[in-house]
Amino acid sequence: xxxxxxxxxxxxxxxxxxxxxxxxxxxxxxxxxxxxxxxxxxxxxxxxxxxxxxxxxxxxxxxxxxxxxxxxxxxxxxxxxxxxxxxxxxxxxxxxxxxxxxxxxxxxxxxxxxxxxxxxxxxxxxxxxxxxxxxxxxxxxxxxxxxxxxxxxxxxxxxxxxxxxxxxxxxxxxxxxxxxxxxxxxxxxxxxxxxxxxxxxxxxxxxxxxxxxxxxxxxxxxxxxxxxxxxxxxxxxxxxxxxxxxxxxxxxxxxxxxxxxxxxxxxxxxxxxxxxxxxxxxxxxxxxx
Numbered sequence: 001x002x003x004x005x006x007x008x009x010x011x012x013x014x015x016x017x018x019x020x021x022x023x024x025x026x027x028x029x030x031x032x033x034x035x036x037x038x039x040x041x042x043x044x045x046x047x048x049x050x051x052x053x054x055x056x057x058x059x060x061x062x063x064x065x066x067x068x069x070x071x072x073x074x075x076x077x078x079x080x081x082x083x084x085x086x087x088x089x090x091x092x093x094x095x096x097x098x099x100x101x102x103x104x105x106x107x108x109x110x111x112x113x114x115x116x117x118x119x120x121x122x123x124x125x126x127x128x129x130x131x132x133x134x135x136x137x138x139x140x141x142x143x144x145x146x147x148x149x150x151x152x153x154x155x156x157x158x159x160x161x162x163x164x165x166x167x168x169x170x171x172x173x174x175x176x177x178x179x180x181x182x183x184x185x186x187x188x189x190x191x192x193x194x195x196x197x198x199x200x201x202x203x204x205x206x207x208x209x210x211x212x213x214x215x216x217x218x219x220x221x222x223x224x225x226x227x228x229x230x231x232x233x234x235x236x237x238x239x240x241x242x243x244x245x246x247x248x249x250x251x252x253x254x255x256x257x258x259x260x261x262x263x264x265x266x267x268x269x270x271x272x273x274x275x276x277x278x279x280x281x282x283x284x285x286x287x288x289x
Contacts, residue, residue, distance in 0.1 A: 023272040027286055028110030032071060035108055035288035039077050041121035041222060042279040044230040049282040050109035050122035054080050062087035062098030064135050066128065066142045072112075075104040076122040078223045082178055083125060086218075087132075089172045093165035095131050100147065102126030102215050108285050111273050121229060123220040127173075129166065129213070151213035155185040156251040167192055173218050174202040180221040181235060183209040186247035188216075193241035203239040208247045228281055 028049065039052035053074040058065050063083060065073040075083075087099040105122040106112060118124050128147035137145060150166065152159040170192065174182055184192075186208035196203055209217075222229035236243070275283055 020276065021274060023111070024275050024278060024282075025111035025113050025272065027275060028106055028108055029113040031106065031108045031286065033107050034074060035285050037285065037288050040228060040281070041076055041109070041123055041226055042228040042281040042285070043121060045118045045121055045124060045219065045232065047273065047277070048109060048121040048230070048279055049285045050074075050076055050105060050120075051281070051285045051288070052077075053105065053107055053109065053122050055107070056080050056083060056101060056104060058139070059135065060084065060087065060098075062091040062135070063101055064098070064132065064137055064142065065101045066145070067102065068139050068142055070103065072103040072106055072119070073101065074107045074109075074122065075125070076220075076223065078178060079104060079122055079125060079220060082176060082218070082220060085176070086127075086169070086173055090132065090165075090169050093168060095133055095163070096165055096169075097135055098132045099169075100128035100130055100132045102128055102147075110278065110282065110285075118219075123222070123229075125218045125220075126215045127218060128215050129161075131163075131165065147214040149213045151185050151187055153187075154251055155187050155213060156248045157187045158191045162188070162191065164195075167195055170206065170216055171196075171202055173216075174205040178220050178223075179205055179218060180232065181219045182206045183212050183217040183219070185209070185211065185213040186244050186251065188213070189240070189244035190248050193239065193244065196239075200239045203241065204235050204237075207235060207240060208244045228279060 034053040035051050037051040041050045042048050054077050056065050056073040058068060083101060090096045091098045103119055103126045105119050109120045109122050129150050130147040148161055150158050150162045173179055182205055184206060189206055189208045222231045
């Protein structure tokens with residue numbers, strides 16, 4: 001089977017003028033439209049592609065896609081549906097008229113020319129922390145305007161720009177059954193743990209991660225019936241608040257660094273994926289009209 005995939009990739013490379021060693025990010029980054037295939041995510045969030053991706057319209061009734069020059073406002077249809085639903089909820093929050101949407105995926109997913117290592121299968125969404133109180137920005141303005149940071153003290157706490165609306169929007173996202181995880185900076189998770197009332201099960205999906213103070217990152221689970229899609233492991237049991245507090249404690253009082261091992265081998269540079277590293281279906285995704 002692997003030989004068949006390699007042969008297909010060789011033929012594709014010959015037709016496209018690329019070599020078998022061409023980084024996959026160059027091949028996927030060169031595509032400006034989705035493939036003419038049935039929607040399907042293939043592989044994992046950081047090693048895959050997406051067939052039949054749908055482009056999120058640049059502006060909707062309750063959202064605007066930002067940084068349009070990147071052409072990363074493409075996703076699986078479930079992703080577009082999720083954005084439409086959550087943005088309507090956000091529009092009902094004080095000071096918000098919807099959401100500013102950052103990167104989703106490239107038109108055919110795959111490794112990106114810059115930035116993320118995930119966002120490859122059309123199921124990841126970056127949503128700005130900046131309240132979307134204006135939904136009439138031009139394309140040019142959307143290249144210049146930036147989100148705003150919510151962190152204080154290097155991410156140990158939220159700052160004064162954090163509002164109850166942020167809490168409610170992220171909570172609503174976590175309560176959507178399609179969502180697998182949401183990544184935010186540690187101080188936001190701890191604050192949400194303090195403010196949560198009643199049923200706390202939704203907090204399990206919200207995980208602290210480096211960065212993620214200008215945006216929160218929503219990751220959808222593989223859609224039902226998507227056989228080529230690889231889900232990540234479920235979050236650990238419990239609400240995750242204790243683990244988030246440990247992150248904060250380590251920010252405030254960092255543990256002493258481990259002494260360097262002079263005999264340890266130098267870390268190898270991370271190798272760029274080529275097409276043969278990705279699921280076999282990704283060659284067909286690239287070749288499709």
